Amino acid sequence: MSLIETIIDVPAEHERKVCGQFDCYLKKIERTLHVSMIARDGEIKIIGPDHAVKKAKSVFSTLIELSKRGEEVGEQNVDYALALSFEGKDEALLEIDKDIICRTINGKPVKPKTLGQKQYIDLIRKKMIVFGVGPAGTGKTYLGMSMAIQAFKNGEVNRIILTRPAIEAGEKLGFLPGDLQSKIDPYLRPLYDALYQIMGAESYLHNAEKGLIEVAPLAYMRGRTLDNAFIILDEAQNTTQAQMKMFLTRIGFGSKVIITGDQSQKDLPYGTVSGLDTALKILKNIDDIGICYFTSDDVVRHPLVQKIVKAYDEYEARGKGAKKPDRQAGRDGRNDSNHRV
Numbered sequence: 001m002s003l004i005e006t007i008i009d010v011p012a013e014h015e016r017k018v019c020g021q022f023d024c025y026l027k028k029i030e031r032t033l034h035v036s037m038i039a040r041d042g043e044i045k046i047i048g049p050d051h052a053v054k055k056a057k058s059v060f061s062t063l064i065e066l067s068k069r070g071e072e073v074g075e076q077n078v079d080y081a082l083a084l085s086f087e088g089k090d091e092a093l094l095e096i097d098k099d100i101i102c103r104t105i106n107g108k109p110v111k112p113k114t115l116g117q118k119q120y121i122d123l124i125r126k127k128m129i130v131f132g133v134g135p136a137g138t139g140k141t142y143l144g145m146s147m148a149i150q151a152f153k154n155g156e157v158n159r160i161i162l163t164r165p166a167i168e169a170g171e172k173l174g175f176l177p178g179d180l181q182s183k184i185d186p187y188l189r190p191l192y193d194a195l196y197q198i199m200g201a202e203s204y205l206h207n208a209e210k211g212l213i214e215v216a217p218l219a220y221m222r223g224r225t226l227d228n229a230f231i232i233l234d235e236a237q238n239t240t241q242a243q244m245k246m247f248l249t250r251i252g253f254g255s256k257v258i259i260t261g262d263q264s265q266k267d268l269p270y271g272t273v274s275g276l277d278t279a280l281k282i283l284k285n286i287d288d289i290g291i292c293y294f295t296s297d298d299v300v301r302h303p304l305v306q307k308i309v310k311a312y313d314e315y316e317a318r319g320k321g322a323k324k325p326d327r328q329a330g331r332d333g334r335n336d337s338n339h340r341v
Helices: 012-019 021-033 050-068 075-086 092-097 115-126 140-153 180-199 201-209 241-248 275-283 303-317
Strands: 003-009 036-040 043-049 129-133 159-164 213-217 229-233 256-261 289-293
Touching: 003 050, 012 021, 012 050, 021 036, 021 050, 021 075, 043 050, 050 075, 050 092, 075 092, 092 115, 115 129, 115 140, 115 289, 129 140, 129 275, 140 159, 140 180, 140 229, 140 256, 159 180, 180 201, 180 213, 201 213, 241 275, 256 275, 275 289
Parallel strands: 129 256, 129 289, 159 213, 159 229, 229 256
Antiparallel strands: 003 043, 036 043
């Protein structure tokens, strides 16, 4: 097989970002694509088979463009750029990066980072109800919160309602100190964290006092009709069938709903069927309802999290995750039809 050689110009101010500390990103691309790369004097020389050199050049061009846009290039960007190059979607990462949803209180842009996240955001814009289903770290809740806050700021809805079932993972609420709200707050903490980061604590508290932003356990939704609101149900895998039906029938005119969950992390009592699993089967053919299935490729936390999710997926796929019936077994089920819509 004949080898070819090509050179990419890298502006000095971006060289460290795209090559990584001690050229770690450079070495990762070399190992993955089986090319040789030499960085010197603002240039990167790539040597290898024609198809591999073209992929490496495309990956580096993408990383350089991200750096020019002010992005902090990380290992996740490198991994995803490499993955897209194998799928022939080299330009997709740059297109995704253009879609800015909003900015945090510190001015940092919030935007999708993977094709799965982009599909999720597009579904939220088009559909009245959207299910975001997939493993931890895929941005289901955070991106949903970002869309809700932006819709609220734009006057598209009058209020934001955030809710999740107060199901304890191995501990009982009664053992926690304080009154009912103090016992429930730890279960809602991830929602508060996202609100504070995007809106700022002062803005959140001001709107919460006026009743425009509400963070409450799912049980508080019973008997209400939620009009002109952006509603997010988080950790939906821990709802029962009755709770999910109750929640879905609360939705009024002018509202938009996001339901997020991870089917592999249920904390329901053994033998209890998840309301999320049932809803996905019953509602999948309704036009104004969108379902987005995330995979480990959409994990945007530390790269190790992505490897952990993949390892568990492979373990379960080999059929070695089966256990004798016990309380824990009811927490490990996952829908085999995971795919993106």
